[in-house]
Amino acid sequence: MNFSAADPLAQAVRRLSANDRAGAAAIIVKLAEQDGHLDDRWGDVAKLAATLGEVSAARTAMRRYVAMQPYDTERRLAYGAMLAQLGHVAGAIKATEAFLPNAPRPDARLHHLIGTGYAQLGQTESALEHLRMAIALSEQPELTAVSWLTIADLKRFEAGDADIAAMESLATDLGDQTLSALLYALGKAYNDLGDTDRAFETYARGARLARARAPHDAAGSRRFVDEVIAGFTADALAKLPATGVDSDRAIFVLGMPRSGTTLVEQILASHADVVDGGELNLFRVATTELGGYAPADITRMAFRPDGAEAWARFGAAYLHLLNERFGPTGRVVDKTLNHTRFVGVIHQVLPNARFIWMRRSPGDVALSCFRSHFAGGLAWSWSLEDIGRHMADEDRLYEHWSQLFPDAILTVPYEELVADPQPWIARILEHCGLPFQEGLDAFHQTERAVITTSASQVRQPINTRAIDQWKRYEKHLAPFFATYGQPPP
Known part of the structure; x- marks a missing residue:
């Protein structure tokens, strides 16, 4: 320019x-x-x-x-x-x-x-x-x-x-x-x-x-996770200014890629009160002013003279960006990758937001990530050892945030969801404050764009075919399990 x-x-x-x-x-x-x-x-x-x-x-x-x-x-x-x-x-x-x-x-x-x-x-x-x-x-x-x-x-x-x-x-x-x-x-x-x-x-x-x-900086990623877990404690978060933004419009779906996040997104997007969703990347845009998401960045912003106003601006900006993309009505599913690292900030800016955290067999997640050519390029997915390190860090974040925000986070095991979807769909809707709706297990019939590597899978009826696929590749996955932890016998 x-x-x-x-x-x-x-x-x-x-x-x-x-x-x-x-x-x-x-x-x-x-x-x-x-x-x-x-x-x-x-x-x-x-x-x-x-x-x-x-x-x-x-x-x-x-x-x-x-x-x-x-x-x-x-x-x-x-x-x-x-x-x-x-x-x-x-x-x-x-x-x-x-x-x-x-x-x-x-x-x-x-x-x-x-x-x-x-x-x-x-x-x-x-x-x-x-x-x-x-x-x-x-x-x-x-x-x-x-x-x-x-x-x-x-x-x-x-x-x-x-x-x-x-x-x-x-x-x-x-x-x-x-x-x-x-x-x-x-x-x-x-x-x-x-x-x-x-x-x-x-x-x-x-x-x-x-x-x-583009090699993955595993050490840098782990340092950031260490900082997040050490710095975002209940006491530290309690000292941050409240935003006053009481919207629950966004439903945040968390979890590793290939853990079922797109499946839950598609189920929710099939509900009459949900307009759409995806990997929006709008929260980071709305909070650009932070400059970073480490605890030191959050503390620096929170205790500026205009700190309280800044947090309110972030919430208002995020809701404005949702309106820009989806219009002013309806709930929206936000399953942006790496939000697992920002749960504390998101919860502080949008205290009424609901989170759904997908959990799936580590072997199946690792194999599926390794076999996926992610459009945005996820450098940790190009090595089984890096996948193991990344997943171990994600486990630590899950335990940390689940302990801090037990009421805001619903854990959904992928295997249980696909084996018996109706009870889990009901729990997901209740957690999100959505009225029960029949037929959401026919999510594959919903006509909408799915811009992830799971696009073809969510066009199929819910099934259990993807469970334990890793066992076909067990000998090849040895470097992953050596880094992450051994599979169950």
Whole structure:
């Protein structure tokens, strides 16, 4: 971005760099409302507005950006990607499909965006059609690999499947940086065939390539967890100022990835009083002013002269961001990753919030995480030892927060939920203050976008097939159990 000193967009960027989200948002919203002559810089306004969670301003700015050159593919891709990022997946598909006949030339990226959107909506046939078109048109190996990865999640492979041969052939031509995603797709194929040894080695190759690019800082992560547990005690939290924000709109679903969090999200989102949810990442946006989430950061903010007002601002900002994304009515499920580290702060800002913490067999969680190519990139998932360390820290956080907030946190064992869903669904609804509703065990029929690696699983009726899958890979999981702890005999 190139700005003059008096440029309001530059001022917004500087305010955000100084952790002043509210100040930056005020400037961006005013720019969108005034419809000034920003020309191509409307794209920058849209990106910043999306980062700030200001959905209305982001959509307004992006529409103006596209209108400057309505037949430009890059702008249309940016528009579709932003809509999907903000949770408007159906809108992203509609807008991009409408552009296809007007595109200057066929473009693999347009079909990949549409195919990914259909996959998130559970419309498998349409997703596969566009993803295969993306592969046929693609001149970018990385896009091709990610398209194959999405296809692999949507289907079950059988012996002699031509898709396996196609991926194996492609793998010989890819460099290390692109190969990782394709190897996860091939690992899924070999797993479907029952070839666990080959599947595991393929996953492991993909993980090693990813880890080489961005290794996990296990020591730093553990230090932060140590600080949280030592610093956020009952006495320390009691000294923090109250916010006065009494909303219970958000329902926070916690737990390791692949522990059933998306399953509970889908069950809740099927309720008439819940509008939607997902990995929102809005609480961290609302609390940008903190600058950090260690106990020292919280104490520093709490005892500023405007400390009490700051906590109230955080709560009001989070609720505003929910309104921006979902409208003003209905409960919302927030299952943002890493919220397990911020439970104390969340509870302080939103004291009436309800938490659901999913717990699942460590072996099944570890195996599923190791076999998942997470879109956002979870560096701890690329090594069985790192998974073991991360899960051990998550266990410590669970014990800590459960002792501090026993009334706010409901523990839900995954195995019990899928084996006998009705009693647990009733307990979840009661804990969240939602009226009982029949038919929530048919959550797989709910039409909504699911933007996680569990998207295909929650389109299936509730079942117990995923229980004890780790035992097929027990010998391969030895490094995990050596780090985390041995499995039960």
